Amino acid sequence: MQNWLEYFEFLGFEYIYLKEKKEKNQFLEKLDSLEKIVKNCTLCPLHIGRKQAVFADGNPSSPLMFIGEAPGEEEDIKGLPFVGRAGQLLTKMIIKMGLKREDVYITNIVKCRPPNNRDPLPEEIVKCSPYLLEQIEIIKPKVIVTLGRHSSGYFTEMEVGISKYRGRWFYFKGIPVMPTFHPSYLLRNPKDRWLVWEDMKEVLKKLNLKILE
Numbered sequence: 422m423q424n425w426l427e428y429f430e431f432l433g434f435e436y437i438y439l440k441e442k443k444e445k446n447q448f449l450e451k452l453d454s455l456e457k458i459v460k461n462c463t464l465c466p467l468h469i470g471r472k473q474a475v476f477a478d479g480n481p482s483s484p485l486m487f488i489g490e491a492p493g494e495e496e497d498i499k500g501l502p503f504v505g506r507a508g509q510l511l512t513k514m515i516i517k518m519g520l521k522r523e524d525v526y527i528t529n530i531v532k533c534r535p536p537n538n539r540d541p542l543p544e545e546i547v548k549c550s551p552y553l554l555e556q557i558e559i560i561k562p563k564v565i566v567t568l569g570r571h572s573s574g575y576f577t578e579m580e581v582g583i584s585k586y587r588g589r590w591f592y593f594k595g596i597p598v599m600p601t602f603h604p605s606y607l608l609r610n611p612k613d614r615w616l617v618w619e620d621m622k623e624v625l626k627k628l629n630l631k632i633l634e
């Protein structure tokens with residue numbers, strides 16, 4: 422028996438299987454422990470009004486990460502990002518890209534709901550963004566799409582309106598970042614949906630995926 426194990430080990434099978442499994446477990450364990458920390462976080466005043474912190478949804482092994490701003494009312498109730506009307510629009514966009522929601526990873530720059538769905542404050546972004554940076558560090562996405570001016574401004578360091586720079590590639594620690602409009606903006610301005618579709622076509626090209634028109 423020992424000889425067979427040594428033989429497989431010599432061929433690399435046993436070693437490769439155990440290594441991959443171990444790495445996958447470590448990767449998921451890191452994300453789980455980060456999620457537990459976020460769920461119990463009291464670093465900024467947003468923890469006072471939340472029902473729950475919203476960590477992420479989707480596939481952590483995905484090459485594509487979407488980053489929005491902060492949870493809204495529905496997200497706060499369900500504990501998942503982008504599940505309200507804006508989220509349904511994002512899901513439609515993902516499907517138009519030829520993907521499923523479960524194929525991508527979705528999160529926000531701020532993990533707790535601001536009161537009355539107001540924009541996150543700069544100090545809340547400063548407190549909360551290290552969690553997002555840790556998620557990126559663990560997941561190592563191939564492409565990031567930032568949705569709306571807060572997450573886009575954070576990753577691009579642009580201080581002008583997002584309409585001035587959406588659709589252009591930026592780089593964060595070597596990862597390509599595509600800033601685009603937030604789906605809630607598109608609900609108010611449906612005429613601009615085609616612009617986001619143009620941006621998503623660039624994302625598909627970057628990932629070497631087919632564009633379905």
Ligand code: SF4
Pocket residue numbers: 459462463464465466467468474531532533545548549
């Ligand atoms: Fe903590 Fe972020 Fe929630 Fe503030 S928003 S309490 S920093 S998890």
